[in-house]
Amino acid sequence: MKKFQLLFTAVIAVALMASCGNAGKDKAASNEKAKTITGAGATFPQPFYNKIFKSYTKEKGLLVTYGGIGSGGGIRSLKDKIVDFGASDAFLNDKKLADMPGEVLHVPTCLGAVVAAYNLPGKPELKFTPELMEGVFMGKITNWSDAKIAAVNPDVKLPDMEITVVYRSDGSGTTFIFSDYMSKVSAEWKEKIGAGKALKWPVGIGAKGNPGVAGTISQTEGAIGYIGSEYAFAMGIPVASIQNKAGNFIHPSVESVSASAKGEMPADTRVSLTNTDAVDGYPISSFTWLILYKEQNYNDRSADQAAQTIKLIEWVVSPEAQKETTKVHYAPLPEAAVAKAKAVLNKVTYNGKALK
Amino acid sequence: MNSEKIFKYLLVGSGILMVLIALGIVATLFVGSIPSFKEFGFGFLFSTEWDPTEGRETYGALPFIIGTLLTSILALIITFPFAFSISLFLGEYFKNGALPSFLRSVVDLLAGIPSVVYGLWGFYALKPLVAELGLNAQGFGIFTSSVILAIMIIPYASSLGAEVISMVPGSLKEAAYSLGATRFEVVKNVIVPNAGSGIFAGYILALGRAIGETMAVTMLIGNSNNMPSGIFDLGNTMASLIANQFGEAEGLKYTSLIEIGLILFVITGIVNYIGKLIMKKLSA
Numbered sequence: 001m002k003k004f005q006l007l008f009t010a011v012i013a014v015a016l017m018a019s020c021g022n023a024g025k026d027k028a029a030s031n032e033k034a035k036t037i038t039g040a041g042a043t044f045p046q047p048f049y050n051k052i053f054k055s056y057t058k059e060k061g062l063l064v065t066y067g068g069i070g071s072g073g074g075i076r077s078l079k080d081k082i083v084d085f086g087a088s089d090a091f092l093n094d095k096k097l098a099d100m101p102g103e104v105l106h107v108p109t110c111l112g113a114v115v116a117a118y119n120l121p122g123k124p125e126l127k128f129t130p131e132l133m134e135g136v137f138m139g140k141i142t143n144w145s146d147a148k149i150a151a152v153n154p155d156v157k158l159p160d161m162e163i164t165v166v167y168r169s170d171g172s173g174t175t176f177i178f179s180d181y182m183s184k185v186s187a188e189w190k191e192k193i194g195a196g197k198a199l200k201w202p203v204g205i206g207a208k209g210n211p212g213v214a215g216t217i218s219q220t221e222g223a224i225g226y227i228g229s230e231y232a233f234a235m236g237i238p239v240a241s242i243q244n245k246a247g248n249f250i251h252p253s254v255e256s257v258s259a260s261a262k263g264e265m266p267a268d269t270r271v272s273l274t275n276t277d278a279v280d281g282y283p284i285s286s287f288t289w290l291i292l293y294k295e296q297n298y299n300d301r302s303a304d305q306a307a308q309t310i311k312l313i314e315w316v317v318s319p320e321a322q323k324e325t326t327k328v329h330y331a332p333l334p335e336a337a338v339a340k341a342k343a344v345l346n347k348v349t350y351n352g353k354a355l356k
Numbered sequence: 357m358n359s360e361k362i363f364k365y366l367l368v369g370s371g372i373l374m375v376l377i378a379l380g381i382v383a384t385l386f387v388g389s390i391p392s393f394k395e396f397g398f399g400f401l402f403s404t405e406w407d408p409t410e411g412r413e414t415y416g417a418l419p420f421i422i423g424t425l426l427t428s429i430l431a432l433i434i435t436f437p438f439a440f441s442i443s444l445f446l447g448e449y450f451k452n453g454a455l456p457s458f459l460r461s462v463v464d465l466l467a468g469i470p471s472v473v474y475g476l477w478g479f480y481a482l483k484p485l486v487a488e489l490g491l492n493a494q495g496f497g498i499f500t501s502s503v504i505l506a507i508m509i510i511p512y513a514s515s516l517g518a519e520v521i522s523m524v525p526g527s528l529k530e531a532a533y534s535l536g537a538t539r540f541e542v543v544k545n546v547i548v549p550n551a552g553s554g555i556f557a558g559y560i561l562a563l564g565r566a567i568g569e570t571m572a573v574t575m576l577i578g579n580s581n582n583m584p585s586g587i588f589d590l591g592n593t594m595a596s597l598i599a600n601q602f603g604e605a606e607g608l609k610y611t612s613l614i615e616i617g618l619i620l621f622v623i624t625g626i627v628n629y630i631g632k633l634i635m636k637k638l639s640a
Binding site: 069072073075170194195196198199208215 | 409411484496575581604
């Protein structure tokens with residue numbers, strides 16, 4: 001028994017020593033060279049990030065890892081100070097910014113959109129006004145043969161078929177962008193449903209992820225749902241043109257999504273692009289952001305770690321990385337947005353001193 | 357210190373560790389759900405409102421408790437005739453031979469298939485069939501999920517049953533035959549009363565599995581957070597709701613989901629406890 005206790009004590013002691021040893025190493029790390037840069041967050045831009053971080057690792061020899069754990073998880077990870085940067089599809093509002101332990105900066109990296117995809121016999125090309133979107137997604141228009149749909153689409157022969165709305169069952173930035181748009185164009189939507197990553201849906205079927213929604217739509221005749229444009233473009237799913245604020249019906253494409261960002265942009269880049277003023281812009285578009293602390297000395301990070309993080313993010317908005325966006329069906333940042341992003345990065349400090 | 361003692365301590369140690377882990381899980385769930393409990397109290401259990409809209413957030417667990425119980429109990433009812441037949445077939449009628457061993461492997465294989473594969477099959481084969489039969493418009497819903505669950509839990513419900521049926525003493529059966537009993541009468545009057553508690557234990561195991569199943573259900577139930585109006589309506593279960601919503605949840609929603617996890621844990625515990633009680637009664 002005695003010996004056993006001795007063994008047990010020894011094991012505990014070794015474990016304690018090991019953990020102390022670790023803590024000691026962290027302290028000494030402030031002068032160390034960065035080995036890996038870690039980020040986590042939004043799944044929506046993940047194909048883009050995976051692609052460019054992989055080539056960055058290959059070219060610069062610095063390992064960049066990105067965990068697609070969702071925007072909420074990305075914000076939490078940054079709040080817990082366990083990542084070098086987070087990523088989010090929705091910018092942090094003033095309340096959330098105040099909740100963070102330090103000042104947080106937003107850097108836009110690319111643009112995406114949310115499209116209305118549907119399954120109708122003959123794959124007709126449909127046009128939607130904001131009023132039609134409201135009617136269909138709130139369950140007020142329940143049949144494809146409804147006169148209101150026909151009025152906007154006079155050239156299309158619409159079947160007498162029940163409309164099945166398909167939405168995201170999981171919390172998602174895609175749902176946020178979609179509902180943010182709907183809240184802007186429909187007072188009733190804003191009042192009854194609102195904007196958020198998950199909603200209380202009056203009608204329809206919930207499916208998990210873009211693949212789930214796309215799969216359910218393709219399996220269900222008469223279905224309509226919203227999915228991330230990058231997914232819809234890659235899969236070639238039929239999507240609706242949507243009437244923007246200027247009154248033009250805009251088909252979602254890399255060009256029309258990029259065009260939505262033409263307007264004025266605040267210095268901190270926190271701007272919602274839905275229902276854009278741009279005459280040729282697709283109205284359900286959005287930036288996606290990387291988020292990081294303005295003061296980079298936290299959690300015993302080294303100066304080099306901070307410098308490498310900024311170098312990486314600078315590279316993300318560089319032409320070299322931006323030209324990769326369209327290959328994975330996102331839209332590149334317009335030049336004005338790149339300039340704003342660089343200005344944001346210039347504010348970053350380490351121990352209060354500017355990094356650049 | 358001899359090896360005998362070391363072995364004993366290892367056993368005791370792992371036993372205690374298991375208990376600690378179980379208690380740790382309960383404690384984590386409990387602490388995590390305190391904020392939600394403070395906000396909603398016991399009303400959480402009976403509220404049908406699940407509204408995540410910022411500014412008027414309200415969460416209630418009733419639609420998901422009902423969804424979980426409906427899908428799993430319906431699954432158990434659907435699976436019963438099949439599982440019982442398989443148990444009898446393998447445990448009594450054909451114990452050895454090529455066909456029974458083939459059947460046994462197939463049933464075991466069912467237990468090994470990942471639930472997402474069941475979900476895919478349900479999505480592409482079962483759902484269109486349900487829609488075709490006109491049971492509901494799109495083929496999604498509680499009934500479809502129950503059918504998939506029923507197939508998934510057959511191995512759990514049947515294996516244990518086959519095992520205990522084959523262990524019914526031959527002398528008892530022979531005695532019944534010698535009194536002129538037919539095979540059906542032997543099954544009815546000797547085997548079922550003798551093996552009852554074991555067969556029942558299999559069903560409790562199966563029910564526990566059905567209650568906790570997540571992926572296949574998520575893909576088929578329609579994920580509607582409103583109260584289901586019947587077994588052909590859309591719905592959602594506790595496990596499926598947590599899997600869907602936890603990733604992006606924060607604040608009140610986060611803790612409400614943890615409370616749902618706690619309720620799921622408690623319901624599973626209750627089911628197991630009731631199972632044990634009935635088993636005791638049957639075997640006494």
